[in-house]
Amino acid sequence: MKVKADDRLEQAREEFIAQWGAMGTQWGINRTMAQIHALLMTAAEPMSTDEVMEALEISRGNAHANLKELVAWGLLRVVVKKGERREYFEAEKDVWRIFTVVARERKRREIDPALEVVRRCAEESRGIATPEGRAFHEQMRQLEEFVEFASRMADRVAMMKHGFAIQMAAKLLG
Amino acid sequence: MKVKADDRLEQAREEFIAQWGAMGTQWGINRTMAQIHALLMTAAEPMSTDEVMEALEISRGNAHANLKELVAWGLLRVVVKKGERREYFEAEKDVWRIFTVVARERKRREIDPALEVVRRCAEESRGIATPEGRAFHEQMRQLEEFVEFASRMADRVAMMKHGFAIQMAAKLLG
DNA sequence: CATCAGTTTCAATTATTTCCGAAAATTGAG
DNA sequence: CTCAATTTTCGGAAATAATTGAAACTGATG
Numbered sequence: 001m002k003v004k005a006d007d008r009l010e011q012a013r014e015e016f017i018a019q020w021g022a023m024g025t026q027w028g029i030n031r032t033m034a035q036i037h038a039l040l041m042t043a044a045e046p047m048s049t050d051e052v053m054e055a056l057e058i059s060r061g062n063a064h065a066n067l068k069e070l071v072a073w074g075l076l077r078v079v080v081k082k083g084e085r086r087e088y089f090e091a092e093k094d095v096w097r098i099f100t101v102v103a104r105e106r107k108r109r110e111i112d113p114a115l116e117v118v119r120r121c122a123e124e125s126r127g128i129a130t131p132e133g134r135a136f137h138e139q140m141r142q143l144e145e146f147v148e149f150a151s152r153m154a155d156r157v158a159m160m161k162h163g164f165a166i167q168m169a170a171k172l173l174g
Numbered sequence: 175m176k177v178k179a180d181d182r183l184e185q186a187r188e189e190f191i192a193q194w195g196a197m198g199t200q201w202g203i204n205r206t207m208a209q210i211h212a213l214l215m216t217a218a219e220p221m222s223t224d225e226v227m228e229a230l231e232i233s234r235g236n237a238h239a240n241l242k243e244l245v246a247w248g249l250l251r252v253v254v255k256k257g258e259r260r261e262y263f264e265a266e267k268d269v270w271r272i273f274t275v276v277a278r279e280r281k282r283r284e285i286d287p288a289l290e291v292v293r294r295c296a297e298e299s300r301g302i303a304t305p306e307g308r309a310f311h312e313q314m315r316q317l318e319e320f321v322e323f324a325s326r327m328a329d330r331v332a333m334m335k336h337g338f339a340i341q342m343a344a345k346l347l348g
Numbered sequence: 349c350a351t352c353a354g355t356t357t358c359a360a361t362t363a364t365t366t367c368c369g370a371a372a373a374t375t376g377a378g
Numbered sequence: 379c380t381c382a383a384t385t386t387t388c389g390g391a392a393a394t395a396a397t398t399g400a401a402a403c404t405g406a407t408g
Contacts, residue, residue: 008299008307008311009306012299015298016291023288026283026284026287028200033332094315095320105209110200117197121186124182130180130183132199133182136186139215142269143269145269149343153320153346168346169327172330
């Protein structure tokens with residue numbers, strides 16, 4: 001009976017890892033990175049680079065690069081076991097924290113650069129007197145205003161505590 | 175003086191198109207698609223496939239595929255000029271509408287599939303009696319709850335009118 | 349200081365995505 | 379129906395991104 005339970009778990013877990021990995025693609029996150037995250041999010045104990053390599057059948061270089069990236073994002077912590085030299089990795093498991101971390105990162109990669117572009121274009125087109133020039137400038141201005149708004153919203157959301165978000169949501173969904 | 179104004183505009187516009195296109199990459203939208211969108215968003219008049227091809231120096235196949243995709247997203251409208259056989263394309267210029275369209279599409283591509291995955295995994299791991307099984311199931315359940323929440327939020331936001339969103343924002347940013 | 353476990357880097361390979369260009373299909377006018 | 383204009387499809391070329399595998403590096407230990 002124990003064996004059967006383990007099998008079921010192993011199967012469900014593998015499916016989760018595979019699917020979450022495939023989804024990473026859609027999210028602009030590479031497959032390996034998403035898989036490692038899924039693997040560690042559902043691991044009972046921290047895992048070493050070698051364990052990750054074996055579990056996902058990936059090369060050392062790949063495992064290494066993506067583990068580091070996940071640490072940089074703040075989705076993994078490095079854990080050192082006493083008396084052991086090698087590093088172990090442990091995932092953030094709190095769903096809300098995962099969300100805020102990802103939100104921050106995406107804002108940095110998607111919103112901030114957009115804001116710069118749009119600001120520069122609004123600036124460069126200031127005061128062009130033709131009708132087309134005015135229309136272009138106005139379009140850039142509106143875009144700038146919106147992206148700035150999105151930027152601030154993203155900051156706020158990323159800073160929110162779980163409880164507050166739920167409260168917000170209640171209002172919004174009510 | 176008119177020439178100079180036109181030059182400045184042309185330059186600013188080209189920069190916008192190039193940069194917005196480059197940014198598309200980060201957004202998981204292909205470069206051509208983002209460029210076409212930028213081009214038409216800043217065009218005084220609707221443009222034909224051939225005009226788009228020429229303006230961006232891209233092939234017919236590429237122009238065609240991406241114009242169609244943008245129409246499918248709802249970011250472009252097809253316009254038929256009377257007495258003309260060929261189709262012209264016109265961009266949605268209202269920033270808030272652009273945002274809600276993109277939000278809807280991203281929800282469809284990013285959130286909905288995630289919800290399915292997580293639901294199935296939560297279901298498949300229901301009732302596994304080992305400690306690991308319980309932990310896994312609980313993790314999936316939390317993920318499911320969160321993704322469902324995100325899904326509903328996205329729906330709400332996508333449906334919001336501009337005014338209401340601003341009002342919300344005031345509360346949130348206040 | 350030689351060795352060993354482990355980490356990091358990187359050139360080469362492989363996989364994926366995007367794009368072209370030309371051919372095929374469709375459409376509307378005459 | 380025929381023809382020319384226009385749209386659509388599609389196989390493969392080109393560009394981009396991910397991954398490997400092996401070598402270089404690091405620093406702790408005897």
